[in-house]
Amino acid sequence: MYSNTISKKLFNTLLIALCAVQVKAQTATGSAAKQKYLSAPLISSIYTADPSAHVFNGKIYIYPSHDINAGIPENDNGDHFAMRDYHILSMDNINSKVTDHGVALDIKDIPWAGRQLWAPDAAYKNGTYYLYFPVKDKQDVFRIGVATSKNPAGPFKAQPNPMAGSFSIDPAVFTDTDGSTYMYFGGIWGGQLQRWATGKYEVNGSKTDLMHDDEPALSCKVVKLKNNMLEFDGKVRNVLIVDSAGKPLKTKDHNRRFFEGSWMHKYHGKYYFTYSTGDTHFLAYAIGNNPWGPFTYKGIFMKPVQGWTTHHSIIEFKGKWYIFYHDTQLSGKTHLRNIKVTTLTHNPDGSIKLIDPLAPGK
Template identity: 35%
Template sequence: MKLSPGNVLPASVAGLLLANAAFATNPLIMDQFTADPTARVFEGKVYVYPSHDIKAPPGYKGKPNWFVMEDYHVFSSENLTDWKDHGVILKQTEVAWADPGAYAMWAPDSVYKDGKYYFYFPAIAKAGGFRIGVAIADQPYGPFKPQATPIEGVKGIDPSVFIDKDGSAYLYYSLDKIFVAKLKPNMREIEGEPAVFDYLPKKGLQEGPFVFERNGIYYLTYPHVANKTERLEYATATSPMGPFKHAGVILDEAESGCWTVHHSILDYRGQWYLFYHDKDLSPSFDKNRAIRADKLFFNADGTIEKVVPTLRGVGRVNAGSEIQIDRYSATSGDGIAVAFVDEANPRAGWKTTFSAAKSWVRFNEVDFGAGAQQSIEVRAKAPGRSALEIRLDKEDGPVIGRMEIGQGSDWNIASAAVKGVPAGVHDLFVTQGGGEAIEVDWVRFR
């Protein structure tokens, strides 16, 4: 559980909460819907610029059951565990050229050049059609001041900017296909006419381009509807303008059936990460999405290994925090089920049900620090008497705590003494220790 059941926080309070709470699992943000994350490293931190899905407000006259987005937030983290919401950095009503009632502030990007932060965003213009605008700030979290007009000669969505090692900047965007244009040094205009990458696979929608360079290889990554929903693919070249050759799939279609998958890729402290989204917080409506992150790896020849999406995510968790074991690294399979704690309030998070003897959940990278923990607490409930065991590092590893869970229909916190907890980072195996089925919300060490 991330927030108290039934408690949806206002934005001002949520921002303060995010500054002090650990969201080290997928999805990264729990107090609002987020999508289309562009992650950048600025000032030694990761800043994520997502779009912001909302429910259609009263009087909304747009397409029903569609994407509704009116503003942008930015989130930052130094450890990929504690995410701070810096609040709204740009609203549709602040953009002079944009239709203030279109609610079409779709996937954005931000880059740093020559002392300024440039924020690129699409919106429907008052004159009609999607255009791409630029807002400028002195800090990565704003305040961003939008330019009075969109970029001349560019019509489309999903802007992404790549700055090469020589300082040249390139704007990539999409409109059924993927386009590229070189930016002038002022970062607000393009040089010449946009070019289209018309040699990529012809079948299906292509959008959301994101380009990066590694070891002299330029990678063009993009969502593609090859079948029924989007998957992430990539192509490679020796130049940021191409030509790019299709190279493979980064991420398969979501098992959830989420129709879109928009992403970014970055290297942070020697590890590469894929940021993307799914519909974790809104299983029945994929226009309210939630951003995720997972590790990404390269083969020796520069090809990208396919990313396997996880619930566990990438951040390291402190043993003293409420460890959300429902965001597991692995399970025993049989006897394990995950569901919302409160179906009426998905933002309250999830619970794990252990229904078979010895069924288990693995949760990796828990930091025990100096190993001074004395007790373990579990928020759980069970229809009859049952037990839960906490093992270290392996399914059959040493039992460091065992709790008897009393019979009852209400959530309770059970505790037990901890024995033999070593210092450092370890994996946890939370195991059904006998008796009736148990529902578990979180585990915490003291």
């Protein structure tokens, strides 16, 4: 009798639990089905992320990461982002068909590369197109390489060695109106920037940041490029982001401090340094009077996307401004992403209009 009562109670408990799980699953499914997005994925035949967009020869060329399902467990070091090649995409207009030009560079064709081809960027000068890319070397240290082509869609041929003096991830190359070219780079956590705080790579260094909450946050780096676009021209400097009082943002200020994914654009004579806050999932911006900085923090301009974080680029095309970014609409998985584009608006006072990527849209 006692045993039978226990069995009935256990059965009822399990039944209630099962119903609760089913309701929760149905609710989650229904919620996902109802999710609205500001923009639609630009391409669905492959997974793409970290879109660096440029206007070359009157067309938009996009240089993204190519996400794959490598079967590696997810971790804070980013090992599951195990990309092995780059595909270059192009568009005649913002709303036109996207062309996938196929593999432009494969990791097996980079002599010094070990693993993980992360977010690239591109530039043009003197009749040559340059593809800049971060990849771990044979010692598992991120370096930045460069490959060249006479065609913006590739294929690209990698230089035999990484750029001397390069480290970390996320190269973003900006050519100013006077023809000078600068590279911004760096990312903490899996991007290893914190391991270079002493000037040399610390194998057993922190996996996140320097964990000094009340000290200035780790900085993105900036360096001028030589005219050959293959070498650094001078010393690598820190990109200083300050608050309205001119004080550097602190490590503990996760909603505002730099994490990764920098970009630079110029608008009405001002330099807009934009970046991801990483673990708080915002895109933020700071404004300066020259490419070196300092840059005064102005706010966030994109709310969190679906997925862990986003990575962006900003271009002007036919008199309008656009932001390219990514989320996980197609897969729902943080390492299998899809790129998107939407309008970027500069307000009359120079601020950037806030974008909500999950607002009702396409």
